[in-house]
Amino acid sequence: MTPGDVTRFCFRAMTGYPLRTSLMLLAMAIGVAAVVLLTALGEGARRYVAQQFTSLGTHLLIVLPGRSETVGGPPPLMGETPRDLTVDDAMALVRSSAIRRVAPIMVGSAPVSRSGRSRDVIVMGSTASLYRVRNLAMARGRFLPDGEVDRADAVVVLGHTLKNELFGNEPAVGGFVRIGQRRFRVIGELARQGESLGLDMGDIAIIPVASAQALYNRASLFRILVQASGREAVARAEQAILDIIRERHDGEDDVTVITQDAMLATFDRIFQALTLAVAGIAGISLAVAGILIMNVMLIAVSQRTGEIGLLKAVGAPGGQILRLFLAEAAMLSILGAAAGLLLAAAGQLGLSRLFPDFPVAVPVWAPIAAVGVAIGTGLLFGVLPARRAARMDPVAALSRR
Amino acid sequence: MIHLEVIERVFQVGDEWVHALRQVSLHVARGEYLSIMGPSGSGKSTLLNIIGLLDRPDKGSYRLEDRDITDLSDRQQAALRRHKIGFIFQFFHLIPRLTAAENVELPLTLAGIVPAERKQRVAVALERLGLADRARHRPDQLSGGQRQRVAIARATIMRPALVLADEPTGNLDRASGQDVIDTIEALNGEGITVVMVTHDPELGRRTRRQVQMMDGRIVQDTGAAHDTR
Ligand SMILES: Nc1ncnc2c1ncn2[C@@H]1O[C@H](COP(=O)(O)OP(=O)(O)O)[C@@H](O)[C@H]1O
Ligand SMILES: [Mg+2]
Numbered sequence: 001m002t003p004g005d006v007t008r009f010c011f012r013a014m015t016g017y018p019l020r021t022s023l024m025l026l027a028m029a030i031g032v033a034a035v036v037l038l039t040a041l042g043e044g045a046r047r048y049v050a051q052q053f054t055s056l057g058t059h060l061l062i063v064l065p066g067r068s069e070t071v072g073g074p075p076p077l078m079g080e081t082p083r084d085l086t087v088d089d090a091m092a093l094v095r096s097s098a099i100r101r102v103a104p105i106m107v108g109s110a111p112v113s114r115s116g117r118s119r120d121v122i123v124m125g126s127t128a129s130l131y132r133v134r135n136l137a138m139a140r141g142r143f144l145p146d147g148e149v150d151r152a153d154a155v156v157v158l159g160h161t162l163k164n165e166l167f168g169n170e171p172a173v174g175g176f177v178r179i180g181q182r183r184f185r186v187i188g189e190l191a192r193q194g195e196s197l198g199l200d201m202g203d204i205a206i207i208p209v210a211s212a213q214a215l216y217n218r219a220s221l222f223r224i225l226v227q228a229s230g231r232e233a234v235a236r237a238e239q240a241i242l243d244i245i246r247e248r249h250d251g252e253d254d255v256t257v258i259t260q261d262a263m264l265a266t267f268d269r270i271f272q273a274l275t276l277a278v279a280g281i282a283g284i285s286l287a288v289a290g291i292l293i294m295n296v297m298l299i300a301v302s303q304r305t306g307e308i309g310l311l312k313a314v315g316a317p318g319g320q321i322l323r324l325f326l327a328e329a330a331m332l333s334i335l336g337a338a339a340g341l342l343l344a345a346a347g348q349l350g351l352s353r354l355f356p357d358f359p360v361a362v363p364v365w366a367p368i369a370a371v372g373v374a375i376g377t378g379l380l381f382g383v384l385p386a387r388r389a390a391r392m393d394p395v396a397a398l399s400r401r
Numbered sequence: 402m403i404h405l406e407v408i409e410r411v412f413q414v415g416d417e418w419v420h421a422l423r424q425v426s427l428h429v430a431r432g433e434y435l436s437i438m439g440p441s442g443s444g445k446s447t448l449l450n451i452i453g454l455l456d457r458p459d460k461g462s463y464r465l466e467d468r469d470i471t472d473l474s475d476r477q478q479a480a481l482r483r484h485k486i487g488f489i490f491q492f493f494h495l496i497p498r499l500t501a502a503e504n505v506e507l508p509l510t511l512a513g514i515v516p517a518e519r520k521q522r523v524a525v526a527l528e529r530l531g532l533a534d535r536a537r538h539r540p541d542q543l544s545g546g547q548r549q550r551v552a553i554a555r556a557t558i559m560r561p562a563l564v565l566a567d568e569p570t571g572n573l574d575r576a577s578g579q580d581v582i583d584t585i586e587a588l589n590g591e592g593i594t595v596v597m598v599t600h601d602p603e604l605g606r607r608t609r610r611q612v613q614m615m616d617g618r619i620v621q622d623t624g625a626a627h628d629t630r
Contacts, residue, residue: 005510016498310494313455314508314555315483317476394455398494 001320010328017303020296021332027293028336028374029343031286035370036344036362038282040351042275044360049271051359053264055193057135059100059234060260063093063224063241067254083249084220087149087209092248096240098233099226103130104149106212107222112205114166114177121162123179123205125212133227136201141173141188144208152210156184160192161202179205180215234259279366283373289336290377297329297385301392308389309397322390329382330375337374341367402563402594403429403452408461410447410617421447422458423617429596431562434589435624436605437598439614445598446567448614452596453486453565454478466562483512487556489566489585493548495540495555501547502527502536505554512559526554530584546577553584557593564588566597570604582607 001009014021065085090104106125111118130136131143143157156177163172163186172186184207193201213219228237238257245255301308311321344367351360410422421444429435437445450456451463454470463470465481473481495504502523509519527533530550540548549569556564566585570578582604589595597608605611610624 001510001513009510012498012503306494307496310496311507311511312479313453313482313488313494314511315479315481315486315559316511317479319476320511395450398455398490 001324006324006327007331009324010331013300013304013328014331017300020300024289024293024296024332025336025339027289028286028333028378029339031282031289032337032340032367032370032374033343033347034282034285035279035373036341036366037347037351038278039275039366040344040348040360040362042271042278043363043366044358046268046271046275047359047361049267050264053260053267055135056260057133057225057227058260059228059231059237060133061226061228061234061237061241062258062260063226063245064256064258065220065223065254067256083252083254085224085245085255086219086221087213089245089248090221090224091149092244093224093226093241096237096244098228098236098240100229101129101133101227103127103133103225103227104209105130105222105225106209106216106220108212108216110180110215112162112166112177112179114175117166119162119165119203121159121203121205123207123212123215125207125209125215127209129227130206130225133225137191137193139189139191140171141186143188144206145187149208150210151208152214153208154182154184154211155187155208157188157190157206158186159190159200159202159204159206161200162205163189177205179207182211182215184211231261234261275363279369286370286373286377289374290381293329293332293378294381294384297325297382298388300328301325301385301389304389305392305397308392309394309399312392312394313398318390322386325386325389326379326382329378329386333375333378333382334371336378337371340370340374402431402433402466403427403596404462404464405452405458406462408448408451408458408463410444410451410456411459420617422451425461425617425619427612427619427622429594431594432589432592433610433624434586434595434608435597435610435612436608437596437612437614438600438602438605439620441600443614444617445614447617449565449567449596449598452563453488454482483508484559485562487559487561487564489549489552489556489564489569491568491571493540493545493552493572495548495551497540500537500539501532501543501551504540504551505558508555508559522558523554526558527551530554544577545573546580549573549577549581550584553581553588557588561593563594563596566595568598568600571600578604 063085087104090102093099093102103126108123109120110123111120112123113119126144127149128144128146136143139160144155145153156179158166158172166172166177167175172189175186176183177186190201207215226237226241228234238259241257242253242255246253308321344362348360348362405425405427408422408425409420412419412421425448437448439445447456451458458471466485470478496507505526506519506523509522527536530553532547532550532554535543535547540551543551564585569581569585573581585595585597599605612619613621
């Protein structure tokens with residue numbers, strides 16, 4: 001029998017029993033679609049997080065005051081408190097060639113008001129560098145001016161939401177707001193950017209770091225954001241930060257440096273594991289589909305006992321009957337898998353319509369693995385029924401009508 | 402052509418042993434037309450299945466066209482069935498989802514004959530059996546006599562040397578039965594050896610040679626004399 005003959009014979013057998021065929025196709029299709037869609041969701045979540053991290057800025061390092069607990073070391077004997085991070089510490093970092101930009105960050109909460117309207121928001125003190133370091137974008141006006149970091153200019157950049165609260169539809173740039181006891185001139189308005197890592201960049205006011213020091217009446221920084229001069233410079237930058245700060249803090253390692261890449265890599269691993277886990281769980285549904293195929297093929301073999309007896313009588317050897325039934329199981333799996341891919345594509349389209357911001361993405365390996373597993377289980381679970389058919393005694397098979 | 406020597410066939414049913422064939426020896430020459438008769442359960446079908454290589458004897462030897470069959474492999478037996486033997490059954494055994502033409506084509510497909518030749522041979526066979534206009538009908542759209550003629554077309558499409566029929570008219574009315582017998586006799590007229598199991602003494606009388614069975618033994622054989630070896 002040529003492959004064409006086998007295909008035609010199996011196809012006729014499949015269309016001859018439409019109910020069982022469609023049941024098996026459905027089971028396979030659901031299994032394959034589940035694998036593809038769940039991995040797409042996992043991969044989408046991974047990309048979403050990666051996207052969030054890159055929107056923070058590129059080659060970013062974060063310097064926090066205090067030594068991270070996880071770094072270890074015995075607790076200090078004399079209730080030693082970490083030295084504060086200062087603006088001078090921040091500015092000293094620029095001297096490393098591995099570091100391109102440095103943005104000191106001071107954070108506090110203060111009422112921001114204008115003509116009777118007032119809002120308690122996060123007022124952040126920083127420098128012009130923050131714009132580049134954090135990948136910010138302006139809707140109107142400009143960001144904090146370059147210049148001496150110790151100049152306490154009374155200028156402010158407003159987040160999108162805050163501007164709307166205070167100014168409504170009126171133009172804000174050129175207007176004035178009151179922060180604490182001082183009047184600040186609005187020089188710019190941030191573009192809408194949404195939340196990033198828990199900090200709502202819409203509901204925020206950004207002022208020069210010296211003005212923030214005056215406002216909060218303290219010198220210590222919340223953290224320092226550092227942009228390395230390139231991807232390969234991140235490790236050197238980390239070392240440089242530790243060295244410079246140690247030198248300035250009398251030999252004490254009292255800061256923690258977190259690199260964006262390390263955080264990203266951690267999340268990446270977590271999400272990859274998660275994706276594989278859900279793919280595995282969905283894979284179970286493929287195994288279930290395989291068992292269903294086995295049962296239905298067993299029923300088919302006993303339904304078609306007379307036919308098998310006849311095939312033997314007209315001279316089909318057992319091996320050929322085995323191949324016919326295996327081919328039928330394989331065809332069911334392949335068609336089911338194809339239907340599953342279509343179903344998955346439809347589901348993916350639906351998901352991307354429902355959640356346009358979520359990057360639903362099917363990793364290349366997912367459909368390949370799903371179809372492979374589908375055909376594999378189909379064949380595996382097809383073997384038992386096919387062998388039963390091949391070994392049937394022709395006389396007994398023919399005597400059953 | 403067929404040489405059976407002291408064949409025994411025993412079935413185990415529960416704790417009991419049923420001797421379906423006892424000491425059966427039968428020699429059939431090429432071109433013979435032979436009927437096997439006897440009461441139900443006397444071993445007629447078992448004998449026919451052994452002749453047709455669907456079953457193996459427990460004891461005795463079987464030579465078909467001078468080849469010892471007893472120790473052929475399954476594959477070799479299947480090949481012999483494919484090329485040398487055609488079966489006709491009481492209940493036709495057509496595949497219900499296939500058309501008449503496809504049912505007739507099946508042995509050719511299994512034998513790996515190319516589609517063009519298959520189509521042509523099927524058309525000729527159906528034409529000869531007066532089924533040309535039924536080629537595209539499925540078995541459930543055919544009468545009993547037509548179904549059996551489709552089965553005969555299938556049994557002879559490989560041009561076998563031997564046709565085995567197990568009560569071919571057992572499930573047909575008289576007229577269609579007569580039709581089928583005429584067709585089978587025409588095959589024999591072309592030189593095909595025909596062994597037919599039948600219940601019907603009238604049909605049996607039409608054959609040149611009759612074998613009577615009883616309790617797994619051959620009790621009478623009108624032609625045994627002229628072909629002892
Ligand atoms: N597969 C089998 N298992 C058990 N007994 C069988 C089997 N085939 C036939 N027999 C027994 O062998 C005897 C002969 O059967 P069979 O050849 O079918 O008779 P006939 O065709 O003459 O009616 C019967 O007693 C029957 O019950
Ligand atoms: Mg019988």
